[in-house]
Amino acid sequence: MDNLKIVVIGAGIGGLTAGIALTQAGYEVEIYDRVRELRPVGAGISLWPNGVKVLNRLGLGDRMAKIGGIMNRMEYRTKTGELLNTIDLMPLIHEVGQRPYPVARRDLQMMLLEAFPGEVKLDHKCIGVEEDDTGVTAFFENGHKARGDLLVAADGIRSILRTYVLGEEIEPQYGGYINWNGLVPADEELAPQDHWVIYVGDHKRASMMPVAGDRFYFFFDVPLFKGIPANPDTYKTELKEHFAGWAKPIQTLIECFDPYAVARPEIHDVGPIDRYVKGRVALLGDSAHATCPDMGQGGCQAMEDSLVLTNYLMTTNLGVEYALKRYEMERTERANAVVQKARKRAEQIHGKDPTVTQQWYDQLAIEKPTDVTNAITKVITAGPLH
Ligand SMILES: Cc1cc2nc3c(=O)[nH]c(=O)nc-3n(C[C@H](O)[C@H](O)[C@H](O)COP(=O)(O)OP(=O)(O)OC[C@H]3O[C@@H](n4cnc5c(N)ncnc54)[C@H](O)[C@@H]3O)c2cc1C
Numbered sequence: 001m002d003n004l005k006i007v008v009i010g011a012g013i014g015g016l017t018a019g020i021a022l023t024q025a026g027y028e029v030e031i032y033d034r035v036r037e038l039r040p041v042g043a044g045i046s047l048w049p050n051g052v053k054v055l056n057r058l059g060l061g062d063r064m065a066k067i068g069g070i071m072n073r074m075e076y077r078t079k080t081g082e083l084l085n086t087i088d089l090m091p092l093i094h095e096v097g098q099r100p101y102p103v104a105r106r107d108l109q110m111m112l113l114e115a116f117p118g119e120v121k122l123d124h125k126c127i128g129v130e131e132d133d134t135g136v137t138a139f140f141e142n143g144h145k146a147r148g149d150l151l152v153a154a155d156g157i158r159s160i161l162r163t164y165v166l167g168e169e170i171e172p173q174y175g176g177y178i179n180w181n182g183l184v185p186a187d188e189e190l191a192p193q194d195h196w197v198i199y200v201g202d203h204k205r206a207s208m209m210p211v212a213g214d215r216f217y218f219f220f221d222v223p224l225f226k227g228i229p230a231n232p233d234t235y236k237t238e239l240k241e242h243f244a245g246w247a248k249p250i251q252t253l254i255e256c257f258d259p260y261a262v263a264r265p266e267i268h269d270v271g272p273i274d275r276y277v278k279g280r281v282a283l284l285g286d287s288a289h290a291t292c293p294d295m296g297q298g299g300c301q302a303m304e305d306s307l308v309l310t311n312y313l314m315t316t317n318l319g320v321e322y323a324l325k326r327y328e329m330e331r332t333e334r335a336n337a338v339v340q341k342a343r344k345r346a347e348q349i350h351g352k353d354p355t356v357t358q359q360w361y362d363q364l365a366i367e368k369p370t371d372v373t374n375a376i377t378k379v380i381t382a383g384p385l386h
């Protein structure tokens with residue numbers, strides 16, 4: 001279909017990637033976000049090759065390679081620092097044809113914003129939509145209205161447009177743990193600079209991976225009740241307690257991060273839900289399938305959504321609603337499987353059943369590295385650009 005006008009709600013990874021893909025397809029795209037200033041939520045993200053390939057397809061491969069960290073090896077260690085397993089990532093890279101790239105979220109956001117040729121209209125909070133036979137209208141709190149042939153609802157995990165699509169409100173589900181994440185200067189005392197290092201023990205994790213600019217993206221995961229007040233003044237003390245007795249690099253990491261530049265999300269997911277589309281409105285990204293980050297796939301799935309949606313719109317002449325239905329069929333199958341798998345993995349890592357977590361620790365010590373890379377490869381190659 002030609003000459004479509006598309007309204008996108010949300011300028012996160014999903015909304016921006018969709019905006020770029022749809023504009024490149026020749027459509028007129030307007031992106032709206034409720035915030036006054038776009039700031040990334042969180043410090044870093046690992047983009048696996050299924051996400052990176054979407055960016056390559058959109059002509060952003062070189063720019064991505066500049067901001068991505070070079071990660072050649074994964075290393076699992078016990079909490080006291082003994083090596084459990086070391087996994088060469090080259091077999092995976094050769095199998096799927098692309099490197100994964102850990103990246104600082106701010107760099108990724110800048111890259112996507114620069115690549116979107118239109119304007120992102122900030123301070124526009126969408127409060128509802130209405131459809132008729134010829135299009136869809138979005139209504140904003142400030143009185144503005146935007147009309148398009150279709151609307152992409154990339155409004156994140158607490159999407160109000162999901163309620164419109166499903167006809168009921170779905171509460172995100174707590175994943176059972178809190179995550180602290182930030183950036184620190186890379187230092188050999190913390191980890192080798194081309195490694196993704198993961199310390200595991202007591203159902204917790206502490207991890208570092210390289211991003212561009214000689215920095216590590218780090219995170220700590222601790223299973224805790226939700227609702228504990230967050231206060232940067234106490235992050236270091238809390239983490240020193242949670243990780244008391246852990247290996248020296250972890251203690252050094254806690255010493256050196258800036259707590260006021262650290263994000264501390266309580267991890268949630270959504271779904272699986274069986275509908276991503278109603279009429280001319282399509283959910284995309286976390287609004288459809290927010291995912292526990294234990295597979296590093298939430299943002300990658302939003303990128304896949306963007307490509308698949310664009311392809312269906314471009315390659316049919318049967319109308320917008322037909323294209324969106326096809327998008328829904330393909331993406332519910334793929335992304336819902338990832339949501340379920342990631343939740344299972346979150347439970348395995350974070351001690352939902354302590355026996356299962358202990359089995360995972362035991363397995364890490366004896367697992368063949370190629371078993372690990374084959375499992376990751378399987379997830380990546382189940383995407384649209386396999
Ligand atoms: C700790 C953590 C680590 C992660 N690690 C990874 C990883 O390694 N790899 C990976 O691929 N993914 C990862 N993810 C997942 C990834 O961050 C998300 O899947 C991705 O950011 C979702 O993008 P989105 O655009 O769908 O939503 P969001 O980034 O949430 O964007 C939604 C946007 O919509 C706007 N908005 C909301 N409501 C309205 C409204 N009513 N009107 C207008 N605008 C509105 C918001 O302001 C926001 O800008 C991680 C997530 C977490 C929490």
